Amino acid sequence: MRINKESFKSDFKRKLTTLYAESIRSASNFHKYYALASLVKDYSSEKWMNSNDYYSSQKKKQVYYFSMEFLIGRLLGSNLLNLGIRDLCREALAELDINLDELEELEHDAGLGNGGLGRLAACFLDSMASVGIAGHGCGIRYDYGLFEQKIVNGYQVEIPDNWLKNGNVWEVRREDKAVVVKFGGKVTPVLENDTLTFEHTDYEAVLAIPYDTPIVGYKNNTVNTLRLWSAETIDKDFDLDSFSKGEYTKAVEHKYSVQSISQVLYPDDTRIDGKILRLKQQYFFVSAGLQSILRTFRKTRKPITKLDEYIQIQINDTHPAVAVAELMRILVDEEQVSWDDAWRITTNVMSYTNHTILTEALEKWPIELFKKLLPRIFMIITEINERFCKKIYEKYNDLNLVHDMAIVCDGYVKMAFLAIVGSHSVNGVAKLHTQILKERELNNFYKFFPQKFNNKTNGITHRRWLLKSNPELSKLINKTIGDNWITEPIKLINLLAYSKDKDFQDKMYEIKQANKAEFAKYFYETHGINIDPNSIFDVQVKRLHAYKRQLLNVFNILDLYYRLKENPNLDIVPRTFFFGAKAAPGYYLAKQTIKLINTVADIIDKDQAVNNKIKVIFLENYSVSLAEKIIPCADISEQISTTTKEASGTGNMKLMMNGAITIATLDGANVEICDQVGEENIIIFGMKKDEVMELEKTKRYNSMDYYNSDPRIKRILDNLVNGSLGVSPSEFADIHKYLLANNDEFFVLKDFAAYLDAQNKIDELYRNQDKWREMSIVNIAHSGAFSSDNTIKKYARDIWRINQ
Incomplete structure (x- = not known):
């Protein structure tokens, strides 16, 4: 400029x-x-x-990334950087x-996402703009984020994340681009002049107002768009007649009902009204987005039958899967395209990214709820299902298989199945994850559609997670190998030549220590807690879920604490353990895990005999901006999920990019990190894929065996419920029950001994600073392979059919 x-x-x-x-x-x-x-x-x-x-x-092919989340973080610093x-x-x-x-600290993190799903979407938008792809985001402009997390007496307390209270300087309201989204009502087939149409009456009409945010590419004059939709009433915000009759609540209830659609990220869906709202949200932004895309396409004056040559839509997990049926509705009902042509166009336009093998993410909706809320969409899905089931039966002559693969079955509409059937591409997000999808979870679909399945390992934008977050390390890299890595991140591999260079090692170590000291200063100023910057910074920051096994981490800390109490002269390198995570409001076990972490932190903090050797810090209200502070400081990256349960992970990539050494199971993208850096530069422990799958298949795992055979486990679990942690014996009874009575679903106790051995190895390795620094440099050098620029280029080439 x-x-x-x-x-x-x-x-x-x-x-x-x-x-x-x-x-x-x-x-x-x-x-x-x-x-x-x-x-x-x-x-x-x-x-x-x-x-x-x-x-x-130029009539460029445009990509639209449909996602419930866009965890974009703060934009001021990144936009200045990219400009x-x-x-x-x-x-x-x-x-x-x-x-x-x-000034940058005054910007509120946008409340548009929760975890890795949303951060991936944000990284992908950055990369599409930076590599010059016409790629845009489509989602919801939430008035409130998931929640702002406060820790009160060790417990998570949720308060509203009012991220828009001071406005949002980056967005542009496009009232002239508004569209109408219809819910409920009655759909009647009408046959007129041998043409079948569908009349939709008595529906609830909601106005979708788009708010556009510029997505700035890195120094390339490309600026794409994140379009977020807000729900508003069409005409009557206020019912004056009801107000005049003294019915004050009724006077505004319709307005609030409509606005609730875009009010909060992930409303609690444990009750029926929450389920309805969640489904409304999904159809709302999908319908609005597709109507907007089609309106723009019509201006090209290209025939609608060529839509797939100019438009690609990526469905980010199952939340936007209803896009398959909505595009069919628009093509068949509004554009009068034949069913077969509409299906060809739809499947060529749509592609689906699966993010997990956990059943909770393979979303499904009760038929009666779905049919009542989206009557025409249900009719279309029923037709898609009938045609698909017919093909299954023709190919296999197996009614059991038809039942297992049906989109509408057993009282539910199965959204993952709809996304698979209605897309031309189905991708997993790590090599292992895709393999499991093909071999186990979606094996029937893989056999039926082998050409659709492919892998696209997740990536991260190195501009935010290295260039912006760790400026001093970036300057050192520029001085050492030049700055071409900023636009060609794979060139970070040139740092390998310096992995044993003593001068480079020392300079990198000085930067890491300065980052740690800066974070310690920040944390003392904001929380009044001292952190030793000379300790090992051991970091586990991610969404809190049982399969991510924060429990395994805290059990290791308890074991270390007990060993220090027994032997105050135990020779260990001082260690600070950092946790950052939000638990879903209705996820009781996760919230109790947060309480346990904070209880252990409090015990250690008050014990002067050990608090100079170990410390536990829970990072309240973990966010993108907080991640940018802690990740450049990390020495250890905790990636300890139960093997086969983490689809990919991206925190593992961000941490390795900043020189942290990964302690990991061979799960998700950890497998590919290990392949890149070599087993000597990562610390692997725990069960492998086949071992986990065998235990799950045979059901031979018995957590009580480990409780009875390992005195360390017995002591930890007994102390959860005997009051020795300074809380009521009932406080952690549910964690105790989950692990023993409910048989430890994610094999925490099975991997415990191996994890402790791996932690001891960390202590030994860190004492040999030449080796440690060499490992760190090797990790940074190989991290360019995990840039989202590379991932997006693969999506463009293999899925979206865009030539770069």
């Missing part, structure tokens, strides 16, 4: 005056932040317009006595 410091300062002052009629001296920091962000959006707006004009004039003006901005603001870091 043709901007220098003087022009930037002039633009910034003008923006501050225009927005607030304030001088730099009188403006608050928040007003300075808002003015700066507004200016940065201005700088990107012309590129945004030009990108859209170029896609339109290529972050250093200039920092220097110019410093001359105005303004600290850029302080």
